[in-house]
Amino acid sequence: MELLNIKKIEYSGKESKNPLSFKYYNPEEEIFGTKMSEHLRFSVAFWHTFNANGTDMFGIGTMIRPWDKYTDPMDKAKVKIDALIEFTEKLGVKYFCFHDRDIAPEGKTLRETNKNLDLIVDYLKQRMKESGLKLLWGTANLFSNPRFVHGAATSCNADVFAYAAAQVKKAIEITKELDGENYVFWGGREGYETLLNTDMELELDNLARFLSLAVDYAKKIGFKGQFLIEPKPMEPTKHQYDFDSAHVLAFLRRYGLEKHFKLNIEANHATLAGHTFNHELRYARINGVLGSIDANQGDLFLGWDTDQFPTDIYATTLAMYEILKNGGLAPGGINFDAKVRRASFELEDLFIGHIAGMDTFALGLKAAAKLIEDGLIDEFIEERYSSYKEGIGKKIIDGDTTFEELEEYIIDKEEIQNKSGKQEYLEIIVNQAIISVI
Ligand code: XUL
Numbered sequence: 001m002e003l004l005n006i007k008k009i010e011y012s013g014k015e016s017k018n019p020l021s022f023k024y025y026n027p028e029e030e031i032f033g034t035k036m037s038e039h040l041r042f043s044v045a046f047w048h049t050f051n052a053n054g055t056d057m058f059g060i061g062t063m064i065r066p067w068d069k070y071t072d073p074m075d076k077a078k079v080k081i082d083a084l085i086e087f088t089e090k091l092g093v094k095y096f097c098f099h100d101r102d103i104a105p106e107g108k109t110l111r112e113t114n115k116n117l118d119l120i121v122d123y124l125k126q127r128m129k130e131s132g133l134k135l136l137w138g139t140a141n142l143f144s145n146p147r148f149v150h151g152a153a154t155s156c157n158a159d160v161f162a163y164a165a166a167q168v169k170k171a172i173e174i175t176k177e178l179d180g181e182n183y184v185f186w187g188g189r190e191g192y193e194t195l196l197n198t199d200m201e202l203e204l205d206n207l208a209r210f211l212s213l214a215v216d217y218a219k220k221i222g223f224k225g226q227f228l229i230e231p232k233p234m235e236p237t238k239h240q241y242d243f244d245s246a247h248v249l250a251f252l253r254r255y256g257l258e259k260h261f262k263l264n265i266e267a268n269h270a271t272l273a274g275h276t277f278n279h280e281l282r283y284a285r286i287n288g289v290l291g292s293i294d295a296n297q298g299d300l301f302l303g304w305d306t307d308q309f310p311t312d313i314y315a316t317t318l319a320m321y322e323i324l325k326n327g328g329l330a331p332g333g334i335n336f337d338a339k340v341r342r343a344s345f346e347l348e349d350l351f352i353g354h355i356a357g358m359d360t361f362a363l364g365l366k367a368a369a370k371l372i373e374d375g376l377i378d379e380f381i382e383e384r385y386s387s388y389k390e391g392i393g394k395k396i397i398d399g400d401t402t403f404e405e406l407e408e409y410i411i412d413k414e415e416i417q418n419k420s421g422k423q424e425y426l427e428i429i430v431n432q433a434i435i436s437v438i
């Protein structure tokens, strides 16, 4: 039964005025010998697309969806899975992501909840098999239920720690059951509101204990997917422990967990941390932990996580530059952790939002490939650091010098020659690359 009254979305080229078609995302087009669809491993976020209804702090939902007419929660859960299959097929998206609580209703006890989940996972598995849809990552929702008021792994209450552990155990099991390629830990309420009531040291140690138990369990059951941590600096707590890439890496190294995790970098989380998206991607990439991304964008004037669909070509160009330099993201991908605005309440807006994001990433991919092909930025950087290729610079790099030698080398020099950083020249190069592919 068709649920979404929209035809399959086709590539119709940049001159097209049809809002329900791709202008730039052409899955078959090859960039550096690889199909666009393989570079851009797009994923639909179950929670934003099939659960969000436009509710905000000031008003109830604005969106009425075809599955809302089902009153039995298990029937409704199945219809939403049908909608997921139809939606991804029509968009030509090969992956999706979900939280345990997105797909099945909670029961009175965890045992009952798990039973509901198992029934839905059986159905989902069957539908995925028929359609070829794949799971990019699964995760556990450790933040919505009031039991997580003080956090989950970092809660002051050991019963909550136990509950969260049991929930993650099950979430890893179902991710494995559905052949998930990754498993994400986003620290929903792992942070604090005030240090006056917080034992930060114990909370951080417990977070590490929790992650290490998860690593042990994955090994025990033979889950081969990549574990990812998703940094975010604030919201819902005032200070989230997984603040940004650098914080997460320092934390993992402090507890000897670094070889078990990579990062899932979200654009709007980067900007909330006061970084650009490409800063976070670069930091993760040079440290060998760029695993996957949550694609969205924030609003420059709003200090919260607005989770908008990405439409900023400049940002996606610089993001795809990092991703290409990373050799891609696989087994990670590009998950649209994005929701349509409360006022964009028509069903077709869900398609248009994803089309906008996919086209913007396709443009970013093309422009980034152009930047890499032209090589002007690489050449500039190579030249900028060329003083480290020979003489005293080479000795510094080779670890073949001392403070005494460096002093001796420089002490009588009258002048040091610096060269321009040429930021404006480089920004024009980026503009030219973007313009050339539009
Ligand atoms: C919240 C957020 C989450 C994670 C998964 O800001 O990004 O949806 O991506 O829990």
Ligand code: CO
Residues within 6 Å of the ligand: 186, 230, 266, 294, 337
């Ligand atoms: Co996210």
